[in-house]
Amino acid sequence: MNRTFSILGDQVVIETDQPDWLERLDDIAVQAHDPRPRNRTITLRLAKSDGFVHIVHEGQIIAQETDLEAAIRMLHLLINKLVLEPQTEVLKIHAAAGTWQGRFFLVTGDRGAGKTTLLLKMMLDGAEMHCDETVLLRDGRIQTFPRKFYIKTGTLPCLPRVAAICAAKRAYPGFYGGRFYFADPTDFGLPWRSRTERPWAVFHLTPAFEQAPLLQPCAKVEMAKQLMLQTVNLAGDLGRHVAQVCRLLETCRCYSLRVGGLDATAALLQKTLA
Secondary structure, three states: OEEEEEEOOEEEEEEEOOHHHHHHHHHHOOOOEOOOOOOEEEEEEEEEEOOEEEEEEOOEEEEEEOOHHHHHHHHHHHHHHHHHOOOOOOEEEEEEEEEEOOEEEEEEOOOOOOHHHHHHHHHHOOOEEEEOOEEEEEOOEEEEOOOOEEEEHHHHHHOHHHHHHHOOOOEEEOEOEOEEEEEOHHHHOOOOEOOEEOOOEEEEEEEOOOOOOEEEEOOHHHHHHHHHHOEOOOOOOHHHHHHHHHHHHOOOEEEEEEEOOHHHHHHHHHHHHO
16 A cells, blocks of 8 residues: 655655544645656655654665554655655755746745744635745756645634645644644635746845835845845855845845735735735
8 A cells, every 4th residue: 555646746655454544545636737757756654663663765764653643643754755855966955935927936034933823824815826835946946845725723713614624634743833734725726836937026024024025125135135145055165055035036026025914015015916
């Protein structure tokens, strides 16, 4: 028994001999449209032994957990790690990406700035949501990385339509406390696809949820600094990395966005992209 899906040209196969675990595997299976040709196959096995749930790759136990919830979360992380590891020639940037009225855009900012919640609101308003965590930068173009979105339980009161979808899902223990749901646009009957393109605009978010939202132009040199701070694999030739980021921003509009109330912030973002 297995679940099979593709991420950036890699076919991921997860095998198990436990039939009741298949629904759990569906929670992390990626259903994004992937136009890339098949590159390689990554096979993992989820097995139960001696009171542990083992994750096996190439004949070796690479992780083990005492409960299934923790094992599924770890399996999800390991899949992303195995897919991204060979991508040594790209910068991996902590950012979300979407498309509004044909304009592809990036949203970056520290954890907790509201990227996922804002893009979910945009998605419900008609935007296409590509990813909420990681993008890859190569040759001045962004490749979105279709990881399942993490929807925190604290987000649900702000987005009743999202709460209704999550009510039928399983919650998992959060990485920094609390719990979250795995979800993606297909849960809402919407398309989910990877995209490779230069963004029309890049927005850097700062949270100020009790204030009115504020959008201001941002100097490209300042945006370059912010993107470098959000890059997770800086090593080696730092000058080459800076050049990559600068090339990305050559034709982009750059903005600083103070995130206030969700509806008002989304409306401001939509107006700017339109």
